Amino acid sequence: MAKKKAEKASPFVPVEEQPYQVPENWCWVYLTNGFAECCDSFRKPINATERANLLGDVPYYGATGQVGWINDYLTEEQLVLLGEDGAPFLDMLKDKAYLIEGKAWVNNHAHILRSYYGNTGNLYLVHYLNCFDYKGYVNGTTRLKLTQANMNRIPIPLAPFFEQQRIVARIESLFAKLDETKEKVQEALESFEERQAAMLHKAFSGELTVSWRRMYDEFKDWNNKNIGDFCFVTKLAGFEYTDTIAPNLTKNGIPLFKGKNVQKGKLVLEFESFIPKSVSDGLERSKLSRKCLLTPYVGTIGNIAIFDGSFEAHLGSNVGKIEVNSDTTEEYLLYYLRSDFGYAELTKKKKATAQESISIQAIRDVSVKLPSMAEQAEIVRILDDFFAKEAEAKAKVEATLDAIDSMKKSILAKAFRGELGTNNPEDESAEELLKRTLE
DSSP, X not given: OHHHHXXXXXXXOOGGGOSSOOXXXXXXXXXXXXXXXXXXXXXXXXOHHHHHTSOOSEEEEOSSSEEEEESOOSEEXXXXXXXXXXXXXXXXXXXXXXXXXXXXXXXXXXXXEEETTHHHHHHHHHHHHTTOOXXXXXXXXXXXXXXXXXXXXXXXXXXXXXXXXXXXXHHHHHHHHHHHHHHHHHHHHHHHHHHHHHHHHHHHXXXXXXXXXXXXXXXXXXXXXXHHHHEEEEEOOHHHIIIIIGGGOBSSSEEEEOGGGBOSSOBOOOOSXXXXXXXXXXXXXXXXXXXXXXXXXXXXXXXXXXXXXXXXXXXXXXXXXXXXXXSSOHHHHHXXXXXXXXXXXXXXXXXXXXXXXXXXXXXXXXXEEEOOHHHHHHHHHHHHHHHHHHHHHHHHHHHHHHHHHHHHHHHHHHHTTTOSSOOOTTSOOHHHHHHHHHO
């Protein structure tokens, strides 16, 4: 209490600095002058190696949530944690603050705040900090940081105490309904993976084209062939990389495909490494000169996508290419390798190392089920149609999730403008509340 009395700086935000107008019985205050105490002195970082020897049942918290466990605690109460660095400050749909309860250990990537208005104030504060616009308050390039000085000057719309209670109750009620809806939508999203896996299994067990075979009197046996029997499979040669590519990496030129560029069924065309055209012309082994499949042989084994050959590119490190020469098409082979049959063939040939890897020869030795070309074409046609419809449906589901997150931020924006219809002008004013609190 004595410390609060000794504080000389005014807790009130000048009119010209107030972000927007609030109800008459509210007022604008600075975060750590008029709403909460900064408790950063209670935080202490412990690196992962040290924590490995101090394992316990106490949560260890960082910028955006719990990051481990430890055997001791520094705080034992309800507190608000706000990211100092590493939080998604400029993404309005993501949270930057969260609540903790009980025994805890907080590292130096999160600020610790304790509201002057008890648990109600903590809940009010955490919701407000998750809709606040941090532009002008954070700095840095690759990793944004909210310094303690900038945090201290964050403006807070201080509502009367009973209005804080009503706002928190209303937010929690509305969020509970939205969370229930979100849970159902996420379950629907997860079902896409299951349906796609089931469809691919049907395709390569022969179940998908039973009717087609009867219609066209097509009862030929399926053959099993190794990829190397009908495809050219290779990777970037070590001498090409160390002697030619690596010394000539640039920020523009001919792009190199790396592992992160290859996902399940699609390519990410955002490149980090390039080589000059003059260097590219002399490299044949790693050049992507025609339609082919790309797949990492170190990293995420099973990620495979088609490169359509529409632009100049080269293999980067840890990515192999599969060029189909006969017996099948790139589309059929892609679907097969994404199925449980193909994935099982790939994974059983993985090397037992810390990081997933598979040799180029092992990829050549993967066995593939090959029906007639006509039946392959029918399988691809059915799967193309199915996956196109799935992608459209999935996009709608993902848009619904984004809409729910947007609705939450809209609710918060209204709440801290006094627009939820809960404000009572007869309540004790926020200024009186602040005066009593700081006495």
